[in-house]
Amino acid sequence: xxxxxxxxxxxxxxxxxxxxxxxxxxxxxxxxxxxxxxxxxxxxxxxxxxxxxxxxxxxxxxxxxxxxxxxxxxxxxxxxxxxxxxxxxxxxxxxxxxxxxxxxxxxxxxxxxxxxxxxxxxxxxxxxxxxxxxxxxxxxxxxxxxxxxxxxxxxxxx
Numbered sequence: 001x002x003x004x005x006x007x008x009x010x011x012x013x014x015x016x017x018x019x020x021x022x023x024x025x026x027x028x029x030x031x032x033x034x035x036x037x038x039x040x041x042x043x044x045x046x047x048x049x050x051x052x053x054x055x056x057x058x059x060x061x062x063x064x065x066x067x068x069x070x071x072x073x074x075x076x077x078x079x080x081x082x083x084x085x086x087x088x089x090x091x092x093x094x095x096x097x098x099x100x101x102x103x104x105x106x107x108x109x110x111x112x113x114x115x116x117x118x119x120x121x122x123x124x125x126x127x128x129x130x131x132x133x134x135x136x137x138x139x140x141x142x143x144x145x146x147x148x149x150x151x152x153x154x155x156x157x158x
Contacts, residue, residue, distance in 0.1 A: 104129055
């Protein structure tokens, strides 16, 4: 029997990175055209400083997507969810009323989703995960790409 279940997920969807990189190219073109060539970028161009600040913000956003990870660690005592660098949550099994593997469909996107039918959803991609209902009435769902391993581990500790 495994002593714990662990999973680390990142945003690896090719289409997401295509969008993010495309968005990142726009301010680079703007800097090249406006600052290097000296021609205004667009019909109502930003100042050079504004364009540089905008570029930094866009690249900070892209880097943020690069570092986000959903780390799940489940053992016989606890369920630990880290949506790095934003959330670090530990739930004791003694607080859990029910735990089920579910196909949650589309919950409005990926990331942290609030106020869904499953309570707070933590997911990176896909549509399968561990739905938890706590004894205090709260609900949450943890998305998983290793659903067979997760199901096997949950069954082994129940």
